Amino acid sequence: xxxxxxxxxxxxxxxxxxxxxxxxxxxTTQVYAQETPADSLKLIQLNEVVVISAGRQLDHQKQxxxxxxxxxxxxxxxxxxxxxxxAYAWEPTMNDMASERLAITIDGMxxxxxxxxxxxxxxxxxxxxxxxxxxxxxxQQGTAxxxxxxxxxxxxxxxxxxxxTGWSGSLESAFETNNAMRVFGGELNYSEEKFYFNLDGIFRxxxxxxxxxxxxxxxxxxxxxxxxxxxxxxxxxxxxxxATLIYDEAxxxxxxxxxxxxxxxxxxxxxxxxxxxxxFGNFSNWESKMYYNTIKHVMDDTQRPDVPIHMDMPGWSETxxxxxxxxxxxxxxxxxxxxxxxxxxxxxxxxxYPTNSNEPLMFMLTWPxxxxxxxxxxxxxxIPLKNASLKLSTRLAYHSNMVADDFGLNSLxxxxxxMDRTNTRFLKSFxxxxxxxxxxxxxxxxLSYGERAPSVSEGYGFxxxxxxxxxxxxGDPGLNTEGSADANLSVTYKKPIxxxxxxxxxxxxxxxxxxxxxxxxxxxxxxxxxxxxxxxxDYAQLFNASLSGRYSISNAFKLTGRVSYHRGVDDEGENxxxxxxxxxxxxxxxxxxxxxxxxxxxxxxxxxxYNPTYGETKSAAYATxxxxxxxxxxxxxxxxxxxxxxxxxxxxxxxxxxxxxxxPRMGRNFYLTISYSIN
Amino acid sequence: MKTxxxxxxxxxxxxxxVSCSGDDxxxxxxxxxxxxxxxxxxxxxxxxxxxxYSEKQNLEVGYNEISIRIKDMAxxxxxxxxxPTWMPMMHMETMEHSAPHSMLTNSEESTVYKGHIVFQMAxxxxxxxxxxxxYSLNGQQKEEALRVSVSQPADGLKKTQVFMGSDxxxxxxxxVNPKDPKVAVNDLQAVLYKMESMMSFPIVENxxxxxxxxxxxxxxxxxxxxVDLTYTSATKMYDGKLSLTMTGYWKxxxxxxNTNGEILKGEDVNEGNPESSLYFELEF
Numbered sequence: 001x002x003x004x005x006x007x008x009x010x011x012x013x014x015x016x017x018x019x020x021x022x023x024x025x026x027x028t029t030q031v032y033a034q035e036t037p038a039d040s041l042k043l044i045q046l047n048e049v050v051v052i053s054a055g056r057q058l059d060h061q062k063q064x065x066x067x068x069x070x071x072x073x074x075x076x077x078x079x080x081x082x083x084x085x086x087a088y089a090w091e092p093t094m095n096d097m098a099s100e101r102l103a104i105t106i107d108g109m110x111x112x113x114x115x116x117x118x119x120x121x122x123x124x125x126x127x128x129x130x131x132x133x134x135x136x137x138x139x140q141q142g143t144a145x146x147x148x149x150x151x152x153x154x155x156x157x158x159x160x161x162x163x164x165t166g167w168s169g170s171l172e173s174a175f176e177t178n179n180a181m182r183v184f185g186g187e188l189n190y191s192e193e194k195f196y197f198n199l200d201g202i203f204r205x206x207x208x209x210x211x212x213x214x215x216x217x218x219x220x221x222x223x224x225x226x227x228x229x230x231x232x233x234x235x236x237x238x239x240x241x242x243a244t245l246i247y248d249e250a251x252x253x254x255x256x257x258x259x260x261x262x263x264x265x266x267x268x269x270x271x272x273x274x275x276x277x278x279x280f281g282n283f284s285n286w287e288s289k290m291y292y293n294t295i296k297h298v299m300d301d302t303q304r305p306d307v308p309i310h311m312d313m314p315g316w317s318e319t320x321x322x323x324x325x326x327x328x329x330x331x332x333x334x335x336x337x338x339x340x341x342x343x344x345x346x347x348x349x350x351x352x353y354p355t356n357s358n359e360p361l362m363f364m365l366t367w368p369x370x371x372x373x374x375x376x377x378x379x380x381x382x383i384p385l386k387n388a389s390l391k392l393s394t395r396l397a398y399h400s401n402m403v404a405d406d407f408g409l410n411s412l413x414x415x416x417x418x419m420d421r422t423n424t425r426f427l428k429s430f431x432x433x434x435x436x437x438x439x440x441x442x443x444x445x446x447l448s449y450g451e452r453a454p455s456v457s458e459g460y461g462f463x464x465x466x467x468x469x470x471x472x473x474x475g476d477p478g479l480n481t482e483g484s485a486d487a488n489l490s491v492t493y494k495k496p497i498x499x500x501x502x503x504x505x506x507x508x509x510x511x512x513x514x515x516x517x518x519x520x521x522x523x524x525x526x527x528x529x530x531x532x533x534x535x536x537x538d539y540a541q542l543f544n545a546s547l548s549g550r551y552s553i554s555n556a557f558k559l560t561g562r563v564s565y566h567r568g569v570d571d572e573g574e575n576x577x578x579x580x581x582x583x584x585x586x587x588x589x590x591x592x593x594x595x596x597x598x599x600x601x602x603x604x605x606x607x608x609x610y611n612p613t614y615g616e617t618k619s620a621a622y623a624t625x626x627x628x629x630x631x632x633x634x635x636x637x638x639x640x641x642x643x644x645x646x647x648x649x650x651x652x653x654x655x656x657x658x659x660x661x662x663x664p665r666m667g668r669n670f671y672l673t674i675s676y677s678i679n
Numbered sequence: 680m681k682t683x684x685x686x687x688x689x690x691x692x693x694x695x696x697v698s699c700s701g702d703d704x705x706x707x708x709x710x711x712x713x714x715x716x717x718x719x720x721x722x723x724x725x726x727x728x729x730x731x732y733s734e735k736q737n738l739e740v741g742y743n744e745i746s747i748r749i750k751d752m753a754x755x756x757x758x759x760x761x762x763p764t765w766m767p768m769m770h771m772e773t774m775e776h777s778a779p780h781s782m783l784t785n786s787e788e789s790t791v792y793k794g795h796i797v798f799q800m801a802x803x804x805x806x807x808x809x810x811x812x813x814y815s816l817n818g819q820q821k822e823e824a825l826r827v828s829v830s831q832p833a834d835g836l837k838k839t840q841v842f843m844g845s846d847x848x849x850x851x852x853x854x855v856n857p858k859d860p861k862v863a864v865n866d867l868q869a870v871l872y873k874m875e876s877m878m879s880f881p882i883v884e885n886x887x888x889x890x891x892x893x894x895x896x897x898x899x900x901x902x903x904x905x906v907d908l909t910y911t912s913a914t915k916m917y918d919g920k921l922s923l924t925m926t927g928y929w930k931x932x933x934x935x936x937n938t939n940g941e942i943l944k945g946e947d948v949n950e951g952n953p954e955s956s957l958y959f960e961l962e963f
Contacts, residue, residue, distance in 0.1 A: 308898075309896070309897070350925075352897070352925075352927070354896040354927065354928065355896060356896060356928075359896060359927060359928040359962065360926060360927055360928065360962050360963065361926065361927065362894070362896070362897065362925045362926055362927035363862075363925055363926040363927070364862065364924065364925040364926075365862075407861075407862060410861060410862060410863030410864075411862045411863065411924065413863060413864060414862075414863065414864050414902060414903065414904055414922040414923075414924060415903060415904070417864065417904070462924075463924070520903065521903055522899075522900050522901035522902070522903075523898070523900065524897060524900050524924065524925075526897060526898040527898070
């Protein structure tokens with residue numbers, strides 16, 4: 001019977017989807033005139049969109065650095081900060097919360113990294129070549145993508161979507177001096193009214209980078225390539241199917257902040273979807289998708305000198321899921337409904353090779369084949385009012401974890417003799433967001449409550465070494481559901497040439513999950529300081545505030561700036577780790593006659609609120625200056641775009657609060673990007 | 680309609696999966712009372728034979744679980760009323776001594792007499808172990824002596840400790856279980872005897888043995904939720920819990936404490952002292 005356990009939930013989802021397709025499909029013949037949304041409808045612009053699409057013409061001018069990594073794009077967002085363990089695979093954080101408190105999806109697909117040490121955030125499995133934009137939603141506004149506390153990020157794939165553009169293609173290349181990064185990319189597209197396909201590939205290879213003052217950061221090299229294919233076919237005027245396949249592989253990825261590197265990080269991401277303009281007459285934009293992805297991640301320390309003990313740490317994560325969503329406009333109400341589910345399998349092991357080769361290998365399961373099932377229903381209603389609008393949303397989800405491997409279950413029972421194999425919970429989220437326009441003022445405010453289940457590592461991790469605080473971590477299968485009540489408020493003063501926004505949000509997180517030292521436990525990792533157990537704090541409080549502005553000096557010159565403040569404390573008033581100090585960013589952009597230039601400054605104040613018990617040291621204030629220049633040429637019908645720039649002009653040696661072990665960031669770097677597109 | 684067909688096909692398939700899983704656990708099987716045991720010796724006598732079984736291929740220094748059966752050649756049946764006793768003897772060049780051993784009982788299987796012997800040393804060409812069996816067969820008292828060979832355990836791991844306690848008493852502590860250690864909380868079992876004379880090794884009752892498993896290859900990593908060995912009068916053995924967090928080589932550091940709370944042997948493991956002088960070794 002055991003062999004069929006993994007099959008069942010996937011089959012269940014498949015059947016659910018088929019049922020839905022059947023029921024809904026039988027109504028598709030009826031055609032109703034689609035209700036047009038009111039013109040006055042203004043969406044609440046709390047959600048930020050970062051434009052990525054490297055291949056699309058005209059977008060380049062918006063980007064300071066077109067072929068930069070996805071990580072750099074995300075970092076340019078106003079609400080995302082990246083945690084770095086090296087030059088590659090940065091981990092996005094939002095509102096000072098990382099992966100386990102965020103819902104990060106790729107085109108609506110749930111994907112979970114396969115590394116127990118968070119060396120492979122899912123943003124590392126796509127590249128700018130196949131993305132059009134990143135939708136970023138703070139707090140419970142992100143629950144459309146999944147259960148979250150801090151917010152949601154959805155990386156949207158770049159698709160031609162039946163535009164009559166015919167054949168088009170482009171070739172791109174970039175070079176960066178600091179770490180000799182070479183980037184080669186290309187894409188080929190064909191699109192007409194009934195059919196389209198997009199094919200793209202990108203290859204990146206980088207050597208060790210140098211921090212300010214020519215200090216080489218050893219083990220910071222990486223190499224990766226990514227291919228993707230998207231295709232769509234119109235079955236009828238109002239019906240289409242689409243399929244996506246992404247293959248991403250990184251090799252020889254160095255992690256200077258860790259004691260080991262990655263020899264392989266591979267993802268295969270596939271989906272098929274069905275789209276229909278209307279459903280039951282009243283519903284519109286009906287989209288259904290089934291997806292599957294599999295990730296293999298292999299950590300490797302054979303390149304490192306002086307490791308106390310050699311170890312292999314491979315991990316696997318497989319996810320299958322579906323969603324189906326539609327809109328409904330009824331009088332003043334604009335509803336959006338989504339039903340989704342996924343099934344994930346996370347398995348990771350560790351084999352250590354004793355110095356005395358006569359002794360047997362030391363083996364443990366660090367993720368005991370945890371099967372996660374989540375089925376959720378999301379609904380939102382957007383109601384335009386007089387000079388105002390209101391958005392209500394909710395997500396209700398069933399979430400269960402099951403430890404499938406007996407070896408792993410027995411291992412965890414060493415710590416939790418009474419633990420059950422299965423853990424089920426019900427997750428709720430409610431949110432209300434109000435937007436009011438008073439002449440030139442826009443006021444946005446919201447209240448919400450949301451919940452999330454512990455991550456696989458928090459619930460079931462077994463001696464996961466964290467080099468940030470130099471502790472081994474052990475999960476607790478009995479953790480309570482983490483919940484968060486949050487409030488946000490922002491005021492924008494908006495004139496055609498001038499805009500200024502002041503915003504703040506506050507999260508009161510109940511049962512905040514964090515590792516606490518258990519001094520009675522003995523470390524596993526040689527050299528580790530102690531063992532932490534994931535525990536629920538009674539509560540924690542997080543506060544973020546920001547002030548940002550935009551000023552159009554003239555048609556050609558634009559000035560932007562932003563400063564933000566962050567604070568996070570636990571239930572005893574102690575600082576939470578990885579909370580940003582005051583940070584700021586300002587830029588002046590020039591654009592005229594296909595020529596663009598920019599000068600930007602990025603910096604942060606001294607980190608005064610840090611916590612040594614979480615392995616933090618105070619990070620010093622810093623500021624860096626960067627500049628870029630771009631020019632677009634038209635060659636016959638084709639398009640040549642050149643962009644060059646300097647980052648960290650003064651070669652400052654600095655590290656930020658997010659950098660593990662205070663590994664310094666990149667020093668002065670020149671880059672040159674060439675893209676040639678054939679239209 | 681086509682979709683409907685697929686759904687029915689899926690439903691049908693899933694029903695088949697479920698129904699396939701019925702298992703046939705009720706089939707009666709003739710139980711072999713010495714299943715999984717090796718017959719390591721057979722003593723032929725005129726009208727019967729004595730068979731000696733062990734889980735191992737041969738007898739080793741340390742705790743040996745031994746089963747014996749006596750077969751009556753007259754009716755080809757194994758006897759269940761032999762009431763056997765045994766006495767292991769080490770014949771050295773200048774002296775003789777016995778070994779700690781239990782009684783032989785047939786409480787589980789009426790024709791199989793089970794017990795254990797803790798051999799303190801290996802035999803060699805000039806010094807040998809002999810086990811003398813006394814039993815009754817058809818109303819007659821019989822005696823058979825069997826010379827057995829006892830070797831050091833093939834894995835070279837220390838699982839038996841013969842030592843002088845701080846109370847000037849010689850003790851024999853031998854590891855019994857788990858025979859097949861797992862990454863889990865294992866049931867730990869050991870036997871403790873003291874040497875009263877060359878021939879007498881009584882069981883020591885109600886002492887306590889602390890358990891501190893360590894991995895010397897992993898910076899002396901230890902595990903939580905271990906339980907000290909304490910005496911169980913029903914089994915006449917010491918029972919505790921042993922947590923092993925990974926496979927590999929483990930040193931189980933022990934301390935023997937008498938009923939007055941005095942440490943008779945062994946030391947605490949800490950920064951300055953990586954191991955106790957009283958320990959077992961495990962590999963899996």
